[in-house]
Structures are given as structure tokens and as C-alpha cells.
Amino acid sequence: MTEGRLHTRTLVALSSLVASGEISSIELTRLFLDRIGRFNGRLNAFLTVDPEYALAQAAAIDRSKQKREALGPLSGVPIAVKDNICTRGIRTTCASRILENYIPPYDAHVVQRLRKAGAVIVGKLNMDEFAMGSSNENSAFGPVRNPWSLERTPGGSSGGPAAATASSLVAAALGSDTGGSVRQPASFCGITALKPTYGRVSRYGLVAFASSLDQIAPITRDIRDAARLLGVIAGHDSRDATSYPGEVENYEVECGKAIKGMRVGVVRDAFEKGCDEDVASAIDKALETFKQLGCELVEVSLPHISYGVSVYYIVAPAEASSNLARFDSVRYGLRVLGEDLFDTYAKTRAQGFGAEVKRRIMLGTYALSAGYYDAFYLRAQKVRTLIWNDYAEAFKRCDVLLTPTAPTPAFKLGEKTGDPLAMYLQDIFTLPPSLAGIPAVSAPCGFSSSGLPIGMQLCAPAFHEGRLVRITHAFEQSTDFINRRPAAFELD
Amino acid sequence: MARTYEPVIGLEVHAQLLTRSKMFCGCSTEFGAPPNTHVCPVCLGLPGALPVPNGGAVEMAIRAALALGCTVRNRSRFARKNYFYPDLAKNYQISQYELPLNEHGRLEIEVDGVKRRVGIVRIHLEEDAAKNLHPVGAGGDTLVDFNRGGTPLMEIVSDPDMRSAAEAEEYLRKLREILMFAGVNDGNLEEGSFRCDANVSLRPTGQKQLGTRVELKNINSFRFVRKAIEYEVMRQQSVLDSGGIVEQETRAWNVEQSRSFTMRSKEEAMDYRYFPDPDLPELVVSDEMIARARAQLAELPAEKRARYRSALGLTEYDASVLTSHPAISSYFESCTNELLKACEKPLSPQQAGKRCANFIQSEVMRYLKTEGLGLQVPVTASRLAELIAIVEIGAISGKMAKEVFAQMAATGKAAKKVVEQKGLSQISDASVIDGEVERLIQAHPEQVEQYRSGNKKVLGFFVGQVMKATKGSANPKMVNEALRKYLEG
Numbered sequence: 001m002t003e004g005r006l007h008t009r010t011l012v013a014l015s016s017l018v019a020s021g022e023i024s025s026i027e028l029t030r031l032f033l034d035r036i037g038r039f040n041g042r043l044n045a046f047l048t049v050d051p052e053y054a055l056a057q058a059a060a061i062d063r064s065k066q067k068r069e070a071l072g073p074l075s076g077v078p079i080a081v082k083d084n085i086c087t088r089g090i091r092t093t094c095a096s097r098i099l100e101n102y103i104p105p106y107d108a109h110v111v112q113r114l115r116k117a118g119a120v121i122v123g124k125l126n127m128d129e130f131a132m133g134s135s136n137e138n139s140a141f142g143p144v145r146n147p148w149s150l151e152r153t154p155g156g157s158s159g160g161p162a163a164a165t166a167s168s169l170v171a172a173a174l175g176s177d178t179g180g181s182v183r184q185p186a187s188f189c190g191i192t193a194l195k196p197t198y199g200r201v202s203r204y205g206l207v208a209f210a211s212s213l214d215q216i217a218p219i220t221r222d223i224r225d226a227a228r229l230l231g232v233i234a235g236h237d238s239r240d241a242t243s244y245p246g247e248v249e250n251y252e253v254e255c256g257k258a259i260k261g262m263r264v265g266v267v268r269d270a271f272e273k274g275c276d277e278d279v280a281s282a283i284d285k286a287l288e289t290f291k292q293l294g295c296e297l298v299e300v301s302l303p304h305i306s307y308g309v310s311v312y313y314i315v316a317p318a319e320a321s322s323n324l325a326r327f328d329s330v331r332y333g334l335r336v337l338g339e340d341l342f343d344t345y346a347k348t349r350a351q352g353f354g355a356e357v358k359r360r361i362m363l364g365t366y367a368l369s370a371g372y373y374d375a376f377y378l379r380a381q382k383v384r385t386l387i388w389n390d391y392a393e394a395f396k397r398c399d400v401l402l403t404p405t406a407p408t409p410a411f412k413l414g415e416k417t418g419d420p421l422a423m424y425l426q427d428i429f430t431l432p433p434s435l436a437g438i439p440a441v442s443a444p445c446g447f448s449s450s451g452l453p454i455g456m457q458l459c460a461p462a463f464h465e466g467r468l469v470r471i472t473h474a475f476e477q478s479t480d481f482i483n484r485r486p487a488a489f490e491l492d
Numbered sequence: 493m494a495r496t497y498e499p500v501i502g503l504e505v506h507a508q509l510l511t512r513s514k515m516f517c518g519c520s521t522e523f524g525a526p527p528n529t530h531v532c533p534v535c536l537g538l539p540g541a542l543p544v545p546n547g548g549a550v551e552m553a554i555r556a557a558l559a560l561g562c563t564v565r566n567r568s569r570f571a572r573k574n575y576f577y578p579d580l581a582k583n584y585q586i587s588q589y590e591l592p593l594n595e596h597g598r599l600e601i602e603v604d605g606v607k608r609r610v611g612i613v614r615i616h617l618e619e620d621a622a623k624n625l626h627p628v629g630a631g632g633d634t635l636v637d638f639n640r641g642g643t644p645l646m647e648i649v650s651d652p653d654m655r656s657a658a659e660a661e662e663y664l665r666k667l668r669e670i671l672m673f674a675g676v677n678d679g680n681l682e683e684g685s686f687r688c689d690a691n692v693s694l695r696p697t698g699q700k701q702l703g704t705r706v707e708l709k710n711i712n713s714f715r716f717v718r719k720a721i722e723y724e725v726m727r728q729q730s731v732l733d734s735g736g737i738v739e740q741e742t743r744a745w746n747v748e749q750s751r752s753f754t755m756r757s758k759e760e761a762m763d764y765r766y767f768p769d770p771d772l773p774e775l776v777v778s779d780e781m782i783a784r785a786r787a788q789l790a791e792l793p794a795e796k797r798a799r800y801r802s803a804l805g806l807t808e809y810d811a812s813v814l815t816s817h818p819a820i821s822s823y824f825e826s827c828t829n830e831l832l833k834a835c836e837k838p839l840s841p842q843q844a845g846k847r848c849a850n851f852i853q854s855e856v857m858r859y860l861k862t863e864g865l866g867l868q869v870p871v872t873a874s875r876l877a878e879l880i881a882i883v884e885i886g887a888i889s890g891k892m893a894k895e896v897f898a899q900m901a902a903t904g905k906a907a908k909k910v911v912e913q914k915g916l917s918q919i920s921d922a923s924v925i926d927g928e929v930e931r932l933i934q935a936h937p938e939q940v941e942q943y944r945s946g947n948k949k950v951l952g953f954f955v956g957q958v959m960k961a962t963k964g965s966a967n968p969k970m971v972n973e974a975l976r977k978y979l980e981g
């Protein structure tokens with residue numbers, strides 16, 4: 001093993017190196033901090049890096065190691081979290097001017113879990129403002145760039161976590177997924193993201209965008225890392241009333257299990273329309289791989305998923321319009337004093353929020369207004385139930401469902417900013433599983449003719465994350481996509 | 493000639509639940525703490541914080557609902573009521589809208605011998621707002637104290653079944669009493685834990701269709717409820733009499749000027765954009781929970797009054813004084829029970845009840861009033877029972893008991909201790925009294941002769957002399973008996 005390649009190792013590999021004493025957490029943390037210092041300028045993946053905080057955590061792990069105390073499953077490995085996950089004492093901006101200087105007084109549930117598992121949190125990652133966007137161009141602090149092609153988007157809203165992980169600035173990251181916000185960036189950056197079942201991971205301390213959809217999710221180099229990380233953050237939390245009380249299964253043991261006989265559902269009509277040719281052919285090849293691995297391919301139809309985008313763009317903005325009302329300058333955040341109270345509200349929010357956030361607040365406010373509620377919000381909720389039923393039906397005939405993660409590989413920065421609808425269509429495949437609350441993984445399944453990564457999305461019934469780990473791992477073992485790295489981020 | 497109109501009144505009451513912690517977080521609900529000390533990320537609406545319903549508040553709301561004859565829903569929902577105001581941390585209030593916890597109750601009232609059954613549309617759970625303060629010296633700034641923010645509230649909405657201000661007042665008194673006796677609300681109007689809004693409309697007598705209603709806000713005492721409604725009825729009547737139309741609006745009662753003012757016109761009415769709160773799953777209440785709440789439901793005041801009269805033989809008046817507050821009735825009941833147990837002389841429940849009722853209504857309540865103690869009786873029920881028992885066996889007189897009670901209250905000492913230390917104990921020792929009487933008879937032969945020749949008034953002279961000699965502590969009954977024995981024997 002050469003020092004220069006250490007950063008490309010997985011989270012699981014690095015944590016065993018720390019655990020076995022082959023490397024100290026301090027050394028490892030310095031290595032990644034050095035990479036962040038060297039490369040973040042190109043990517044703009046980090047909004048806050050806190051070396052002091054990181055090295056203190058690393059030193060604590062090394063002390064535990066010296067005292068022969070048991071180390072946690074993430075022992076001593078540097079990772080980072082999206083900037084909508086609250087970190088005590090470290091500013092949490094949601095990439096918004098309105099929270100530019102906001103320092104939370106408490107750690108999110110997942111941050112507590114990470115620390116307990118021995119992870120070293122090095123900083124906070126860029127994103128679309130309040131997680132609203134599919135290209136990371138809605139960050140108030142500038143877009144993140146795609147490590148594979150700097151003029152392209154890393155996807156959104158978890159652009160920072162995906163870019164940082166793909167370029168090995170951290171071993172892994174936590175993002176959040178509301179309608180595809182970890183999966184589409186993972187697809188664009190050639191890495192893996194596992195959105196858990198709604199309720200599997202506590203949302204306590206995740207700044208809410210759309211409460212009925214938001215889930216915190218691992219973004220990693222491979223599926224075993226995702227399984228390890230999900231195992232750490234999953235589980236019941238009494239502070240989140242929507243948290244699922246059931247036991248957490250051992251996801252990692254699914255790695256290496258055979259998938260012979262597993263029924264892979266294919267939703268033909270879904271990805272044949274409006275899908276990039278390279279994407280369609282990568283998916284076809286993935287299906288071929290599954291067939292060779294002994295899977296049975298089953299054609300299924302989900303008649304209502306074509307309404308996914310419409311439903312999502314009513315439900316999510318409606319919830320967001322209410323969730324974001326708290327940013328009023330009274331207790332924290334940006335304050336722009338006006339002539340009176342309501343003028344202060346108006347001026348603060350006008351200056352504090354970006355265009356996309358304002359657009360969604362207006363959409364949501366309208367959808368909930370008297371006289372429109374039934375036609376929009378209520379109807380959207382009914383269609384949401386139909387989508388949920390579609391999946392329930394489909395999963396009677398198959399074990400997992402395969403679609404592309406996104407209709408295209410990474411597009412160029414600025415390419416879609418003038419057309420919000422075209423941007424919303426980026427999430428056409430990722431929205432329906434979010435609306436149904438089911439788990440979904442995005443894993444690398446090919447490259448475009450111009451060398452950009454392509455991801456596939458696999459969904460499973462609620463609380464069957466283990467099944468997604470198993471099938472993704474089998475796919476990884478028989479392909480080489482996860483081993484390709486963006487060249488620009490290796491030492492010269 | 494002016495037409496006659498019938499007032500139609502419905503009331504909305506916001507009652508704070510007596511839980512120790514807030515509706516959606518673990519913060520204390522204690523009143524009067526320094527500003528912003530009972531707060532946390534949840535009730536301050538910090539980014540990322542989430543609400544978790546307080547099971548105790550749900551139980552209390554169910555108990556209240558059962559006391560008011562409501563149907564409890566097995567499945568209800570929390571909803572967000574969206575509006576911007578600094579006292580609302582999240583700029584939405586978590587309340588219930590389409591599927592409230594409780595529905596379809598009723599409350600019987602009686603005014604001037606006329607009974608009326610007032611329907612209760614719904615009782616739902618919600619969180620209270622914080623308090624905006626405008627302190628002198630803050631340079632005109634408004635400050636917000638979030639201690640109250642998130643306190644559990646029940647909103648109790650009546651049907652428009654009341655026909656006069658007096659009925660509205662009676663409904664509120666009855667409702668307050670029931671909530672207090674159900675142990676869910678402290679009935680404290682001054683601290684705002686029981687608040688009321690009224691909807692008032694007028695319609696020509698005999699007409700079925702309701703008139704335009706006006707909402708009255710900010711009426712936080714029974715007296716103001718009555719005044720505000722009476723004022724509103726008069727106001728609407730004069731509008732109608734002069735051929736005008738009553739506008740749908742919200743008016744606020746001004747205490748100083750004894751009149752109401754327009755707060756919001758119909759055009760300014762808010763659109764609260766209610767929708768189910770996605771942070772909170774359906775509130776599921778099992779039949780077992782309802783049964784448990786029913787079992788915990790204490791005896792309500794009307795039932796108590798009936799029992800005090802039948803089982804303890806109290807008068808209607810005594811029974812109503814002793815049920816004016818749950819603290820008083822529970823004090824009375826435990827005092828009576830303790831007396832029955834503690835008294836050396838066997839008493840019937842009626843005797844014990846009567847003794848305790850008399851002492852509490854005279855001495856205890858007077859003491860509370862003069863000392864300004866509210867309902868904080870400084871002597872426990874069992875200690876008061878001991879005192880009454882000492883009187884009962886004749887160890888001290890009723891007059892002395894008043895003094896002893898005051899001492900007990902002031903010093904926290906038990907009755908026997910006070911009696912001992914003050915030397916207040918009545919001399920009931922026959923040999924002491926006999927000795928004194930014998931000495932007097934020998935010292936006053938003239939008076940003895942007068943008595944024996946028929947001047948019975950002289951007895952008073954002897955009684956006075958015995959009392960003087962014993963500093964008033966001799967048992968008067970025994971002194972009388974002893975004197976008669978010696979004078980006549």
C-alpha cells in the first residue's frame with residue numbers, strides 16, 4: 001500500500017487500518033485535510049472546514065486506541081456532512097444567506113451517532129439552498145463542480161457530499177434526500193448513495209425541507225461503505241415522531257450473498273421516454289449483468305408514476321412553505337430591519353432567500369390557500385397514495401425495481417438554470433420512490449461516450465435496505481465501475 | 493316599534509392543561525420563571541428540531557372530553573395553522589383541524605330556573621403561543637418570552653346554544669369547575685390558563701336562520717364576558733334598529749373603556765392554510781386508553797354536592813361552598829376522613845362532616861382570606877382533624893380552637909403541641925375543679941346561703957370566681973356541674 005493511494009480506500013478499509021493501528025486517525029485526518037486544502041478551491045464542495053475540531057476528534061480516537069478501548073465502526077475516519085445537518089458549535093447554513101452565520105446549539109441525531117461510532121467530522125458540505133435543486137446551482141455560496149468535468153454540475157441538492165466523496169476529499173459523506181437529492185448527485189459523480197426508507201433514520205437536527213419526504217442518506221464509494229454508514233445512523237429516535245421503532249438489520253452481512261433467483265422489475269415505459277441514449281444503453285447492460293448473475297427480469301408497470309413530478313411539486317413546496325416560515329429574523333439568522341414588523345419579515349426573507357426557495361415558498365403557499373387546497377394539496381396526497389399502491393402491486397411480482405437514476409449524465413452548469421421545469425424533470429425517476437417512502441440506491445452502472453458516470457436506481461419495499469445492499473454488492477463484484485476515479489484529483 | 497331580537501352565543505375556550513411539561517417538548521410549564529429559561533430547540537423553533545406529542549396532555553384532554561360527554565376519536569390528526577407573528581416560534585401553531593381528538597359533547601346549565609343543554613362541537617389539542625412583552629425601558633422594542641410557548645392547550649368549542657350573557661357566564665363557570673375537578677386545568681383566569689372568545693349574533697325572535705356573527709376576543713374574566721356580550725348585543729341591536737347591517741368582524745374588548753373595538757374586518761380575515769402536520773403521525777388513541785381515562789376521572793362537582801348532602805347531611809349552601817374549588821373539596825374530604833379515624837369519641841359521618849365543614853368554612857377560609865394565601869392551606873387536613881378531635885373530647889373549647897388554629901398555621905406545629913406550650917388545655921380534671929369549688933364555697937358562705945334560699949343567679953358569681961382562679965381554662969360544663977353538686981348537695 002502506498003501513501004499516495006490511501007485516500008482512495010473505502011471507509012470500511014480505512015477504519016480497519018485505524019483499528020489495527022496501521023495508521024493513526026491524526027495521520028489520516030491530516031491527509032484528508034491536506035487534500036481538502038489542495039482541491040476544494042476547484043470544487044467548492046465544502047462550505048466550512050474545521051481542522052481544529054477534526055484533529056481534536058482524531059486525537060480522541062487515537063487516545064482510545066492507545067488505551068485499548070473498543071473503537072466504533074467508523075473509527076477515526078474523516079467524513080463530512082451536508083450543511084443542512086445541525087452540528088453543535090459549527091455553523092450550519094443550508095447554503096442560504098438567511099443562515100449564513102447560524103451556529104446550532106445542538107447536534108443532529110445522526111451527528112451524535114457518527115461521533116459515537118468514532119467518525120471524524122471534518123466539515124460541512126455545499127448544497128442547493130435548503131436542499132431545493134438538482135444542480136447545486138442554487139447555493140448562495142456558489143455552485144459545486146463535478147470532479148469528472150469541472151464545467152458540469154455534480155447534481156443536487158447534495159452536490160457537495162457527492163463531489164467531496166467522488167474526489168476523495170473525505171472517505172464518505174452524509175447527504176439528505178427529499179426527491180433524489182443524494183441519488184442523482186451520486187449518479188452524476190460515479191459513486192453510491194442509499195436513501196433509506198422514510199422513518200429509518202431520525203430527522204432530528206436535519207433542517208426540514210419537506211418533512212414527509214426528507215431522509216438523511218449515506219454517500220459513499222461503494223455499497224459496503226453505505227451499509228456500514230447506514231448501520232450507524234439508522235434506528236429509532238424518540239425525538240422524531242416519524243422515526244420507525246423496528247430493529248435495525250445488519251446491512252453489511254448482505255455483502256457477498258448470492259442474488260440468484262432475485263426478481264428484478266423493469267419499468268420499460270418509464271425510462272424509454274426522454275432518456276439519454278447512453279443512459280438507456282447502460283441500463284440495458286446492467287440488466288444483462290443481472291441476468292448473468294441469475295436474476296429473473298420481470299416487466300412491471302407503475303401506471304401513476306408519471307404523475308410523480310406533479311405530485312412532488314405540490315407536496316414538497318407546500319410543506320416547505322410552512323417549514324421555512326420560521327426564518328423570520330426574530331430568534332436567529334439574518335435580520336434586515338424594516339419600517340415595522342411585517343416589513344422586517346418581508347425585507348429579511350427577500351434578501352435572505354434565493355430565487356428557487358422563493359419560487360417554492362410561493363408555489364406551496366398557493367397550493368395550501370383557501371379554495372385551492374382541495375384541488376392541489378389534497379388531490380396530490382390522493383395521487384401519492386396511488387403511487388404507493390403501484391409500488392405495493394409491483395413488489396408482488398418482483399423483489400427490486402430498476403430504473404436509471406437520472407435521465408442524463410451530468411449536464412453543464414448554467415444549462416438548465418433558465419428553465420425550472422427542465423430542471424424538475426431531472427428527478428423524474430427519483431421522485432416516485434420518495435413519494436412512496438421506499439428505500440432506493442443509486443450505484444454506478446456505466447459511463448457515457450464522453451466519459452461521464454451513469455447511475456442506476458434500485459428500489460425495494462419499505463425496510464428492505466438489506467436487499468438493496470445485497471444486489472448492489474453483487475453487481476459491484478461483477479463490474480468495474482466503482483473503481484474508476486476522476487483523474488484530476490490524484491497527486492501530480 | 494322596534495323588533496325584538498334573540499341573541500345567539502357560542503363560546504370558544506382555551507384551557508391550559510396541567511401537565512408538567514410542554515405539548516411537544518420536555519420543557520417545564522411552570523408559571524413565573526425568568527423569561528426564556530424554560531426553552532429548548534423544539535419550542536424555540538430552531539432549525540431541525542421536531543415535535544413529539546406529550547402523552548400526558550392527550551390523556552388529560554381525553555379525561556376532560558369524557559367529563560363533558562364527548563366522543564373520543566381513535567384516530568385524530570395534528571395540523572399546522574400558519575400565520576406570522578413573533579410569539580409563534582415556527583410561524584405556525586400545531587393544532588388540530590379536520591380530525592379533532594374529541595367531538596359531540598354537552599354541558600347542562602341553569603339560569604333563573606331555566607335549564608339549557610349547551611352542545612360542545614369539539615375539544616382539540618394545540619400548543620400555546622409565547623408572550624410578547626413591551627417593557628418600559630426597552631426603547632419601544634417588543635421582547636418575546638418563550639416560556640409559555642408550547643404549553644398544552646385544549647380548545648373547547650361550544651355550539652351557538654346560549655341566548656343571553658348570563659347563560660354564557662354560567663356556561664363558563666360550569667365548564668371551568670368541571671375542568672378543575674377533572675384535574676386538567678387550574679381555572680386561573682388571571683394567569684391566562686382559562687381564556688375565552690365569544691361569537692355573538694342576533695336574529696329576529698322566532699327566526700331560525702342565524703344572523704351575522706361577530707367574534708369577541710380578549711375577554712378574560714367572567715365579569716367582562718358578561719359585560720362584553722351585553723355590550724355587543726346592544727350594539728348589534730342598535731345597528732339593526734337603525735336599519736343597518738351587522739358586519740362580520742373580530743372585535744376586542746377594552747376593559748378601561750368598557751366597550752369593544754374592531755380588530756379585524758371580514759376582508760382582513762386570515763387564511764391559515766391548515767394542513768396535516770407532516771412531522772406528526774396520526775394520533776392513535778386505543779379503547780384501553782379511553783377506559784383508563786374514564787377510570788381516572790374524578791367525581792365531578794355536581795356529584796360531589798349531591799353526596800355531601802345525602803351522605804354527610806350538609807346544607808345546599810355548605811355543599812356548594814365546599815365544592816367551589818377541587819382543592820377545598822379534597823381538603824374537606826380528607827379532613828372528615830381523618831377526623832372519623834382520629835377522634836377518641838366515636839362520631840357519625842354526618843357529625844364529622846358537619847364539624848369539619850363548619851371549621852373550614854369559618855376559620856380556615858377566613859384565615860386564607862385575611863392572610864391572602866389563595867388556596868394554600870398552611871395546616872394539613874390531618875392536623876386540622878386532630879385539632880377538631882381535641883375540641884370534640886372537650887380538652888379545649890371551641891373558642892380556644894380558633895386561637896390554636898392560628899398558632900398552628902403560623903408556626904407549623906401540631907395542635908397538641910400548641911395547646912401544651914400555651915397552657916391552653918382546659919382543666920377537665922374533676923379533682924382540680926372540685927378542689928377549687930370546695931375552696932370557694934368555704935370562702936363565700938353568704939353567697940352559698942343566698943343560693944340555697946332560692947337566688948339561683950349567684951351561680952354565675954361562683955362560675956366567674958372559678959374561671960378567674962383557673963385563668964379561664966376550666967371546663968365550663970364541669971364547673972357548672974361541680975358547683976351544683978356542692979351548692980345543692
Ligand SMILES: [Zn+2]
Binds near residue numbers: 517530531532533642
Ligand atoms: Zn422546549
